[in-house]
Amino acid sequence: xxxxxxxxxxxxxxxxxxxxxxxxxxxxxxxxxxxxxxxxxxxxxxxxxxxxxxxxxxxxxxxxxxxxxxxxxxxxxxxxxxxxxxxxxxxxxxxxxxxxxxxxxxxxxxxxxxxxxxxxxxxxxxxxxxxxxxxxxxxxxxxxxxxxxxxxxxxxxxxxxxxxxxxxxxxxxxxxxxxxxxxxxxxxxxxxxxxxxxxxxxxxxxxxxxxxxxxxxxxxxxxxxxxxxxxxxxxxxxxxxxxxxxxxxxxxxxxxxxxxxxxxxxxxxxxxxxxxxxxxxxxxxxxxxxxxxxxxxxxxxxxxxxxxxxxxxxxxxxxxxxxxxxxxxxxxxxxxxxxxxxxxxxxxxxxxxxxxxxxxxxxxxxxxxxxxxxxxxxxxxxxxxxxxxxxxxxxxxxxxxxxxxxxxxxxxxxxxxxxxxxxxxxxxxxxxxxxxxxxxxxxxxxxxxxxxxxxxxxxxxxxxxxxxxxxxxxxxxxxxxxxxxxxxxxxxxxxxxxxxxxxxxxxxxxx
Amino acid sequence: xxxxxxxxxxxxxxxxxxxxxxxxxxxxxxxxxxxxxxxxxxxxxxxxxxxxxxxxxxxxxxxxxxxxxxxxxxxxxxxxxxxxxxxxxxxxxxxxxxxxxxxxxxxxxxxxxxxxxxxxxxxxxxxxxxxxxxxxxxxxxxxxxxxxxxxxxxxxx
Ligand SMILES: Cc1cc2nc3c(=O)[nH]c(=O)nc-3n(C[C@H](O)[C@H](O)[C@H](O)COP(=O)(O)O)c2cc1C
Ligand code: SF4
Ligand code: FES
Numbered sequence: 001x002x003x004x005x006x007x008x009x010x011x012x013x014x015x016x017x018x019x020x021x022x023x024x025x026x027x028x029x030x031x032x033x034x035x036x037x038x039x040x041x042x043x044x045x046x047x048x049x050x051x052x053x054x055x056x057x058x059x060x061x062x063x064x065x066x067x068x069x070x071x072x073x074x075x076x077x078x079x080x081x082x083x084x085x086x087x088x089x090x091x092x093x094x095x096x097x098x099x100x101x102x103x104x105x106x107x108x109x110x111x112x113x114x115x116x117x118x119x120x121x122x123x124x125x126x127x128x129x130x131x132x133x134x135x136x137x138x139x140x141x142x143x144x145x146x147x148x149x150x151x152x153x154x155x156x157x158x159x160x161x162x163x164x165x166x167x168x169x170x171x172x173x174x175x176x177x178x179x180x181x182x183x184x185x186x187x188x189x190x191x192x193x194x195x196x197x198x199x200x201x202x203x204x205x206x207x208x209x210x211x212x213x214x215x216x217x218x219x220x221x222x223x224x225x226x227x228x229x230x231x232x233x234x235x236x237x238x239x240x241x242x243x244x245x246x247x248x249x250x251x252x253x254x255x256x257x258x259x260x261x262x263x264x265x266x267x268x269x270x271x272x273x274x275x276x277x278x279x280x281x282x283x284x285x286x287x288x289x290x291x292x293x294x295x296x297x298x299x300x301x302x303x304x305x306x307x308x309x310x311x312x313x314x315x316x317x318x319x320x321x322x323x324x325x326x327x328x329x330x331x332x333x334x335x336x337x338x339x340x341x342x343x344x345x346x347x348x349x350x351x352x353x354x355x356x357x358x359x360x361x362x363x364x365x366x367x368x369x370x371x372x373x374x375x376x377x378x379x380x381x382x383x384x385x386x387x388x389x390x391x392x393x394x395x396x397x398x399x400x401x402x403x404x405x406x407x408x409x410x411x412x413x414x415x416x417x418x419x420x421x422x423x424x425x426x427x428x429x430x431x432x433x434x435x436x437x438x439x440x441x442x443x444x445x446x447x448x449x450x451x452x453x454x455x456x457x458x459x460x461x462x463x464x465x466x467x468x469x470x471x472x473x474x475x476x477x478x479x480x481x482x483x484x485x486x487x488x489x490x491x492x493x494x495x496x497x498x499x500x501x502x503x504x505x506x507x508x509x510x511x
Numbered sequence: 512x513x514x515x516x517x518x519x520x521x522x523x524x525x526x527x528x529x530x531x532x533x534x535x536x537x538x539x540x541x542x543x544x545x546x547x548x549x550x551x552x553x554x555x556x557x558x559x560x561x562x563x564x565x566x567x568x569x570x571x572x573x574x575x576x577x578x579x580x581x582x583x584x585x586x587x588x589x590x591x592x593x594x595x596x597x598x599x600x601x602x603x604x605x606x607x608x609x610x611x612x613x614x615x616x617x618x619x620x621x622x623x624x625x626x627x628x629x630x631x632x633x634x635x636x637x638x639x640x641x642x643x644x645x646x647x648x649x650x651x652x653x654x655x656x657x658x659x660x661x662x663x664x665x666x667x668x
Contacts, residue, residue, distance in 0.1 A: 011639050014651030042638035181594030184635035219541075219578055220634055222647065257534070258541055260576030263632060277536030277562075279575035295533065337638060339599030344638030367600075376595055412596045412637065426598070430632070 002031045002076055005049040009038035009191050010223045017046035019064035027071045037192015039106030040346030041093055052078040058085040100332050101309045102348050105192035113238055116195040124311030128203045129248040136207040137163050142318030144330030149303030150407045152396045161290040162208040165298035170210035172201050173301040176217040177259055177266035180379025182338040182410030186304045190224035194231035200307035204300055205252040213254040216271055229256055263434040267482050268301045281436045282482045326352030329395040339412035340366045356390025370415035378407025380430050381487035383494035420499035425453040427491040441476045442485025462504050514548035522554050526561045549580040584627035585620040587665040590644040593630045596637030605641050605658050612662050626665045
């Protein structure tokens with residue numbers, strides 16, 4: 001029976017994948033329809049794939065109304081059609097990638113454990129059990145993996161700290177709060193390859209001596225929540241979670257916790273407060289969560305992509321992983337191309353590719369057809385870059401050197417209709433809405449920031465207010481406990497610096 | 512979206528399901544909200560007593576998180592993404608259009624109780640924006656004409 005793949009990823013559902021799947025089921029009752037994750041070619045969603053003797057062939061973007069025509073043209077044999085994109089693996093957007101963390105995403109049936117294992121799943125766990133906790137920690141240290149949640153802290157070092165911490169009870173907390181605009185890698189991995197998350201958390205548990213994991217998912221992701229809950233139940237029945245994980249003698253289990261619409265709960269200590277049932281207020285450090293984290297116990301808290309990268313590191317070795325990348329940024333990064341782009345989607349690649357290559361070559365420039373004017377990298381706390389900085393390589397240090405950050409790897413592209421003073425205002429407004437309220441510069445400063453930018457936009461005492469916004473940004477940078485208040489100045493100041501004309505600052509060219 | 516009408520007994524059953532759980536408050540509030548459509552004022556002392564917290568603590572948590580509502584929403588909920596990637600695709604224009612058509616500000620409900628308009632900051636649909644969630648269903652590549660159609664549909668009794 002021919003297998004047809006129609007993604008159940010939220011990005012595919014949002015553009016009609018269910019109707020496409022229903023139309024295909026009706027037109028081709030003899031075919032088997034698999035609801036896979038997304039390959040990450042979002043502009044082609046819903047992207048339908050047919051399994052042929054020569055491999056999978058892609059069609060997209062397919063609307064339900066296209067189905068009769070596609071079937072008549074011979075879709076079942078992978079025949080030609082204006083929507084046919086040829087063999088999936090040959091599509092340049094996919095061919096140029098190095099898929100390590102997302103190796104299976106979009107290929108397998110997300111909830112088939114057999115499919116997962118047939119595609120290399122649980123080989124990392126097997127190896128971790130074989131070499132034992134200490135060697136497992138060292139393999140992660142050696143791989144050079146750094147946290148994918150934004151701060152870029154070496155994952156192995158964090159694990160070593162928890163492994164060495166005293167304590168009967170330790171926890172693994174997986175951060176799937178993914179609040180940054182322009183990012184969707186966490187969502188995609190949960191919806192497309194949930195078992196890799198479970199395997200990564202399990203390896204972290206075995207390596208550090210934790211037997212309980214918490215997976216904290218934002219409430220804005222109902223499909224990811226459902227898939228993860230289902231996968232955890234399947235893994236439990238199959239003995240991959242529970243008192244004796246896959247016969248290893250190690251115990252590990254996972255509970256899912258749902259956020260409640262607070263951006264700041266992505267910050268690790270606010271997230272711990274939230275799991276404990278309190279307001280998401282940021283905790284002062286020290287103590288580090290590695291020493292005193294969830295319920296006061298030593299806790300590994302990692303971004304979900306950091307954890308999902310661990311199985312391949314264990315399976316293929318730290319050397320294999322660290323051979324990809326540039327400088328101190330090792331391995332691959334699932335970069336998310338978003339906003340006004342022709343080819344938006346997920347692009348996993350070794351560190352070092354330039355911002356310009358990502359936006360122009362991979363992303364194909366704007367979908368509006370207008371010139372690119374500004375690119376925000378790293379979410380709402382990330383700087384806006386003009387095209388004149390497109391030579392910046394995608395690497396933690398290179399972005400920091402240009403007063404930016406790569407954050408969780410989101411890239412949001414704007415064309416020349418953008419009003420950068422409006423974007424700067426939004427950055428302050430967002431900070432005001434989401435502030436946890438603990439620090440005055442963040443709580444009050446952001447509201448003042450909105451007012452000051454409004455005055456600049458109205459040309460009211462412009463020079464005085466431009467000086468004021470600078471002062472305010474400095475106060476926020478110095479007086480904030482976490483990066484919400486501390487980094488909101490990045491988008492604001494980069495907008496003023498690179499796009500001064502939108503603030504009435506003379507003598508500064510575009511870009 | 513049918514919600515139960517408030518009853519202390521129904522709430523007690525939901526609360527009982529979370530007793531003994533560590534960090535029970537958020538999961539419990541989520542369950543109460545999915546049952547009653549909001550967190551009724553009367554639930555707060557009941558929750559506080561069961562979890563051995565003060566009323567102020569429970570109230571503080573309810574008000575901190577944007578998801579928890581202190582009043583029920585309309586028969587339909589239209590959530591529009593206000594975040595940057597959707598802005599880059601014309602999200603602000605759509606937001607303006609929705610507010611005009613419904614004559615509402617963010618968080619408001621039409622006088623006939625048909626539609627509540629809420630902002631949402633990213634649905635993870637940033638490569639197929641502008642994005643929205645209509646009664647829990649995701650919508651991507653939204654444009655003014657479709658949004659008009661959606662709003663008209665929600666307003667029809
Ligand atoms: C305001 C704020 C929001 C954050 N949101 C997230 C998030 O959604 N997901 C995430 O993994 N990390 C987020 N972080 C970073 C976390 O605090 C923390 O660094 C991360 O979870 C550690 O995991 P990693 O080392 O694997 O990156 C946020 C930080 C701040 C200050
Ligand atoms: S900077 Fe803002 S969000 Fe962070 S701890 Fe301070 S008040 Fe809270
Ligand atoms: S910014 Fe709108 S869905 Fe992400």
